[in-house]
Amino acid sequence: MKRVMAFYDTSIGKKLVVAVTGLVMYGFIIGHMLGNLKAFGGATALDQYAEMLREIGASFLGNTTFLWIARVVLIGAVIAHVVTIIQLSARNRASRPRRAIRRRNASTLAATWMAISGTLILVFIVIHLAQFTxxxxxIHASGTEGYEYGAVYSNIWGAFNVWWVALFYVAMMAMVCMHVYHGAWSMCQTLGLDAPSRNKAIRGGAAAVAVLLFIGFCSVPLAMLTNAIGPPPDDVEAAEAMQPTGQESVVVAEGEAGWSN
Ligand code: HEM
Incomplete structure (x- = not known):
């Protein structure tokens, strides 16, 4: 343990922790974006996918235990990432000569951007969990169902039918993806993967993943806002039930058939 802490105390040890925890978050965010795309398969597909995540390993761990292990790993990664970055920047500041001329070069601007966007992303995650978890x-559009545990499609449908909620998500995704782009590039440098012959490809790869993440994440709120994908079955039933007398019987029949988006 002493050796581990001694290594963590070195700058390279701290950079490694930032890189590895960044990698854990990178994996989570790619998986989350791919999972969200299930919304294009309809409400049942997305809700069943969310249910499946809760039930991984349920037979030997009990329901949601695996999910909680994943959550603890993720929360641990976020805390270690943030704390270590704060320690590294404090160390960098302390090692700078007192009267050093403050020059705004590309790397200090990037570091400032990463600090600001990283803080805003933490705030976003708190809002995001408060909203969807x-x-x-x-916040949901009138005529849509309110929050219900497990009704993932319905929950995001109601929220993203409020135009400013959908646009807030698009703006946040732009920030998340720019942060992820720069973070992926720094991580490659820390892990020693960079080399003049490879740098263009690494930057290009990091940019491509960030753009794909942006498109994938934004596609769901924008498709829901523009009705490119349909409402959940409960909203369809409610809308049909509001129609003049004589049509209620149709509601029951279609409700039983379910939404086949
Ligand atoms: C348009 C983009 C996004 C949508 C539609 C979305 C949707 C959701 C939904 C519906 C849940 C709750 C799932 C459930 O209850 O089963 C959730 C959970 C979560 N999201 Fe997102 N999300 C988006 C982007 C993000 C981003 C960019 C991050 C990270 C920076 C993020 C981090 C999380 C986390 C940490 C959870 C909690 C997972 C858990 O503990 O179960 N999400 N998201």
Whole structure:
């Protein structure tokens, strides 16, 4: 343990922790974006996918245990990432000569951008969990269902049919993806993967992943806002039930058939 802490105390040890925890978050974010695309398969596909995640390993660990292990790893990675970055920048500041001329070069601007965007992303994650995981923030368009645990498609449908919620997500995704682009590039440098002959390809790869993440994440709120994908079955039933008398029987029949988007 002493050796581990001694290594963590070195600058390279701290940079390695930042890179490895960044890698864990990188994996999560790619997986999350791919999972969100299930929305294009309809409400049942997305809700069943979310249910499946909760039930991984349920037979020997009990329901949601695996999910909680993943959550603890993710929360640990976020905390270690942030704390270590704060320590590294404090160390960098301390090692700078007191009267050093403050020059705004590309790397200090990038570091400032990473600090600001990283802080805003943490705020976004708190809002995001309060909205879609816990349902404490329940903003949804009129005529749509409010938050319900497990009804993932319906929850995001109601929220993204409020134009400013959808645009807020698009703006946040732009920031997340720019942060991820720069972070992926720095991570490659820290892990020693960079070399003049490879740098163009690494930067290009990091940019391509960031752009794909942006498109993938934004596609869901924008498709819901523009009705390119349909409402969840409950909203369809409610809308049909509002129609003049004589049509209610149709509602029941279609409700039983379910939404076949
Ligand atoms: C348009 C983009 C996004 C959408 C539509 C979305 C949607 C969702 C939904 C519906 C949930 C709750 C799932 C459930 O209850 O089963 C969730 C959870 C979560 N999201 Fe997102 N998300 C988006 C982007 C992001 C981004 C960019 C991040 C990270 C920076 C993120 C981090 C999380 C986390 C940490 C959870 C909690 C996972 C858990 O503990 O179960 N999300 N998201």
């Amino acid at each position: 816990f349902g404490w923030i329940d």
